[in-house]
Amino acid sequence: MLETKRVVQLRSRGFYVRMRLLHGTRSSRNPEKGFCYRYFKWILWLSISFYFFSSFLITRSKPSSSISRTTVSRSKPSRALIEESLLNSSSLQHLQIPDGLFKGMKVYVYELPSKYNSDWLSNERCSSHLFASEVAIHRGLMRSDVRTLDPWEADFFFVPVYVSCNFSTVNGFPAIGHARSLIASAIEHVSAQLPFWNRSLGADHVFVASHDFGSCFHTLEDVAIxxxxxxxxxxSIILQTFGVKHKHPCQDVEHVVIPPYIPPETVRATLKKSPATGPRDIFAFFRGKMEVHPKNVSGRFYSKKVRTEIWRKYGGDRRFYLRRHRFVGYQSEIVRSTFCLCPLGWAPWSPRLVESVALGCVPVIIADGIQLPFPSAVPWAEISLTLAENDVDNLGKILEHVAATNLTSIQRNLWDPLVREALLFNVPILExxxxxxxxxxLSKKLDRSHRKTLLRGQ
Structure with a gap:
């Protein structure tokens, strides 16, 4: 509290302002001077008080950096911002989506019993293997402003069932034999708890099928068909990695083709050590399963023998860096390579497709009729090469020709960070x-929204 002989003290700043009143004897000798001085004193006191009070209000009104949110504009994302976000995971924040984006679409996420999703996370591979988009999409939606907690205002209903985390004790690969029964059980649960499934017969419900042949839930194509x-x-609407341009029973459903899951943090770690625009001393790269025994199941059916032919034709070619065994740090090889071979496996798609794009290696797609994810965001024709399965014998000549002609143009398009980001699942979501x-x-499928249909009818 201010004493009568000083207006304000600022000892914390190392100084203080002290105003002394005139002695009564001196002021009494000159009443006019005493009145003016007292008047000036009160004006000065009010001015200083107003200054510090205003400063206090301004300081309190500034938002704390610890609770700031990323506000996304409607314009195209900044390349510099995307590049920084890709390389620095600490910059990922909750995504605040502007009103009206995605046509105002709202998604309700069912809260299912843990046996359908979170129980599977006891195995850490569940959230990091190539089928883990089912986990990443669920987590991303839970933290997105597109999510609504009121199912009556939802356009779509996301059903978070993890079917790809039942890893085989024999070979360690995901076993999805239980997928159909688990999904059927989840649907029975949601239809008994809330009226929305029965209202549309599932037409506005969304599922993820991130395995070989998507919503057919089997590894072998003949069985899947x-x-x-x-x-x-x-x-329903199925988000699935499987997609082909021709008619196929496993896409005989409303679907969106999505990329396989590659942990974005591994991509960031690799790019921090070796940037995408750095030197590349490997001409053509492939590491993975290449069957050389034609009498077993894999040799007869796997990759339609494309990988076997690549090994036989180019295994001794110095231009080709081919390895049949796994290596944990193989991304360090991709970022050193000019061309990365992406032949089909059991299904047309391959995780190498995402890794190649993310790490700046020109993907060489060898999978007839494959439908690639997000063509409106990823200019596939400008960043990759597509080779017919029957044309593997000419692979070397084709790559040499591209390297001598338009490789620089392809790499320029490929190294755009916006292209890279479009194939990575981040949590929280990045623009x-x-x-x-x-x-x-999904916003382009709002004709399936029951809520939008009602609004149009009003």
């Missing part, structure tokens, strides 16, 4: 990333 899409899912592309695709 014979089984087809489960009847209970035929009205332009893979989950963002999923939301954009």
């Amino acid at each position: 014979a089984d087809g899409v489960p009847e209970v899912l035929r009205n 332009g990333d893979a989950t963002w592309q999923v939301l954009d695709a």
Whole structure:
């Protein structure tokens, strides 16, 4: 509290202002001077008080950096911002989506019993292997402003069932034999708890099928085709890695083709050590399963023998860096390579497709009729090469020709960070990333929204 002989003290700043009143004897000798001085004193006191009070209010009104949110503009994302976000995971913040983006679409996420999703996370591979987009999309939606907690205002309903985390004790690969029964059980649960599934017969419900042949839920194509899409899912929207340009029973359902999951943090770590625009001393690269025994199941059917032919034709070619065994740090090889071979496996798609793009290696796609994810965001024709399965014998000549002609142009397009980001699933969602592309695709299917239909009818 201010004493009568000083207006303000600022000892914390190392100085203080002290105003002394005139002695009564001196002021009494000159009443006019005493009145003016007292008047000036009160004006000065009020001015100083107003200054410090205003400063206090301004300081309190500034938002704390610890609770700031990323506000996304409607314009195209900044390349510099995307590049920084890709390389610095600490910059990822909750995504605040502007009103009106995605046409105002809202998604309700069902809260299912843990046996359908979170129980599977006890195995850490569940959230990091190539099928883990089912986990990443769920997590991204939970932290997105597109999510609504009121199911009555939702356009779509996301059903978070993790079917790819049942790893085989024999070979360690995901076993999805339980997928159909688990999904059917989840649908029975949500239809009994809330009225929305029965209202549309699942037409506005969204599922993820991130394995070889998507919503057919089987590794071998002939079995997948014979089984087809489960009847209970035929009205729904399936986010699946499988996609081809021709008619196929495993895409005989409303679907969105999505990329396989590659942990974005591993990409960032690799690019911090070796930038995408750095030197590349490997001409053509492939590491993975290349069967050389034609009498077993893999040798007869796997990759339609394309990988076997690549090994036989180019295994001794110095231009080709081919390895049949796994290596944990193989991304360090991709970022050193000019061309990365992406032949089909059991299904047309391959995780190498995402890794090649993300690490700046020109993907060489060898999978007839493959439908690639997010073509509106990723200019595939400008960043990759597509080779017919029957043309593997000419692979060396084709790559040499490209290297001598338009390689620089392809790499310039490929190294655009916006292209890279569109294939990576971030949590939280980043503007332009893979989950963002999923939301954009769903916003184009709002004719399936029961809520939008009612609004149009009013």
